[in-house]
Amino acid sequence: MNDPHSTYVTPPFAGIATFGRQLHTQDLKGVDVAIVGVPYDSATSYRSGTRFGPRAIREQSLLLWGYNNALQVAPFEKLKVIDYGDVDVVPVDILETFAAVEREIDALLIAGCRVITLGGDHSIALPLLRAHRRKYGPLAVAHFDAHPDTWDEEFPGRKFSHGTPFRRAIEEDLIDTDAYIQIGIRGSTPSAHDYGDARRLGARMVTLDEALTLGTDGVLAEIRRRVGQRPLYLSFDIDVVDPAFAPGTGTPEVGGFTSVQILQLVRGLVGLNLIGADLVEVSPPFDAQGITAILAANLAFEFLSLMAKHKSA
Ligand code: MN
Ligand code: MN
Numbered sequence: 001m002n003d004p005h006s007t008y009v010t011p012p013f014a015g016i017a018t019f020g021r022q023l024h025t026q027d028l029k030g031v032d033v034a035i036v037g038v039p040y041d042s043a044t045s046y047r048s049g050t051r052f053g054p055r056a057i058r059e060q061s062l063l064l065w066g067y068n069n070a071l072q073v074a075p076f077e078k079l080k081v082i083d084y085g086d087v088d089v090v091p092v093d094i095l096e097t098f099a100a101v102e103r104e105i106d107a108l109l110i111a112g113c114r115v116i117t118l119g120g121d122h123s124i125a126l127p128l129l130r131a132h133r134r135k136y137g138p139l140a141v142a143h144f145d146a147h148p149d150t151w152d153e154e155f156p157g158r159k160f161s162h163g164t165p166f167r168r169a170i171e172e173d174l175i176d177t178d179a180y181i182q183i184g185i186r187g188s189t190p191s192a193h194d195y196g197d198a199r200r201l202g203a204r205m206v207t208l209d210e211a212l213t214l215g216t217d218g219v220l221a222e223i224r225r226r227v228g229q230r231p232l233y234l235s236f237d238i239d240v241v242d243p244a245f246a247p248g249t250g251t252p253e254v255g256g257f258t259s260v261q262i263l264q265l266v267r268g269l270v271g272l273n274l275i276g277a278d279l280v281e282v283s284p285p286f287d288a289q290g291i292t293a294i295l296a297a298n299l300a301f302e303f304l305s306l307m308a309k310h311k312s313a
Contacts, residue, residue, distance in 0.1 A: 004124070017101050018083035019118075019128035020059070020064045020301065028111040033307055035300070036104065036117050037086035040097050041283075043161045045124035045154050045209040046286065047058055048249040049283035052178050054086055054118040054298070061297035068305040070267050075301070077309035084108070089120075094160050098127040105131035107159075116303050118296070120282030121250065122149055122162040125235050132233055132276050133174040140179030140230040142223055143171075144262075145237035146186050146253035148198035148205065162250075162281070172285040183219060183237025183265070184208050184240035187253035208255060216261065220268040227272060229238045234269075234277040238296055246285025246295055259295055266302045270309050277303045 018024045019035040028034070037054025046052065052217065067074045075081065087104045090096040101124055108115050109131055117128055121144075133139055143149075143166065150170075154163040169175050186208035189195065198205055204226055211219050239249045242256035257265070282296045 002303060017062060017224065019056045019061050020076060021062060022076065022081045022083050024085060028086055028113055029084050030080050031113045033304060034084040034108050034113045035081065036084045036100055036115055038089060039086055039118055039123045039292050040089040040124055041121045042091050042241040043094055044121045044250045045161055045163060047283060047286060049121055049285035050250060050281055052230040052284040053120060053282035056290065056293040057118050057282060057296045060290050062098055064297065064301050069268055071305045071309055072306045073252055073305050075308035078312055079304065081304060089154040089170050094123065095244045101127035106134065110134045114307060115276050116300055117278040118300065119278060120236055122280045123160055123165055124280065125278055126165040128278050129169045129174040136231050136275060137171060138176035139233045140227045141175050141233050142227065143182045143235045144184055145182060146239045147185060148182060148194060149184055150198040150201055160290050167201060179227050180204065182208065183213060184257060186255055200243045209300060216268060219265060231275040232272050234274060236277060236299065237276035237278045237281045238292060239281055246292040248283050249281045249290030250283050263302065266299060269306055273310050274303065274306045
């Protein structure tokens with residue numbers, strides 16, 4: 001059980017679902033990467049349901065056999081990976097939830113682990129960025145999303161929602177905006193100001209249209225130009241992918257990347273020093289046959305593969 005090599009004994013559909021069939025433990029001795037769920041969705045503004053994301057992603061991660069043929073690495077062998085379980089969120093209290101996320105992630109980072117977080121809505125990026133900032137200083141951030149998430153207030157007087165985390169993060173100096181890049185932004189907005197605001201705050205915005213013009217290699221060159229060799233935090237909103245490939249999300253925007261395009265973009269980050277990642281906005285109630293969760297599980301596996309490649313480089 002929980003041993004990725006034991007699938008010939010225990011088939012993948014048996015047992016309790018942990019990410020990649022890795023050990024569920026909170027013993028951090030020797031751990032390289034902790035997979036952590038944050039099942040919080042009370043900061044969504046449209047369709048909720050991402051509180052069920054971590055479970056669905058774990059469920060669909062059971063068929064990750066372990067070897068990444070594209071990057072030629074076996075992340076579960078190169079790294080000691082655990083499924084840490086979920087943060088105890090408070091569904092009716094965003095500030096308490098943020099505090100709980102910061103407490104847990106701080107402890108993991110102090111213990112020397114890297115963290116890959118399964119969301120949850122995108123509001124949780126703020127406490128995740130706070131914790132990583134405390135360890136690494138102002139962060140280089142690659143932010144994959146259909147939306148800039150840089151609104152000041154999504155509802156009057158409310159500073160925290162899944163539409164505002166990156167404005168708050170910039171205000172709090174969590175992000176070094178010289179090393180901040182958004183990829184895949186598209187869709188309708190209330191006004192032209194939305195994109196303008198993100199750019200005025202310092203984001204390098206690669207819209208979906210620009211990404212198609214640049215091509216995969218061009219986008220990757222732009223990310224590398226922006227980030228350099230700095231430690232990189234990856235914030236990944238599943239709605240960057242076209243809803244035809246990832247329908248299970250709260251605020252779908254048509255015309256996004258295909259599954260294979262996004263896999264190529266993520267794999268193209270190989271060589272960069274990925275120090276943490278979140279994968280958010282997977283909403284199983286709107287999914288179809290688990291395809292969004294399957295993609296999310298595979299993307300988290302790619303994030304692990306990037307960490308493993310960097311460790312062995
Ligand atoms: Mn989004
Ligand atoms: Mn987002």
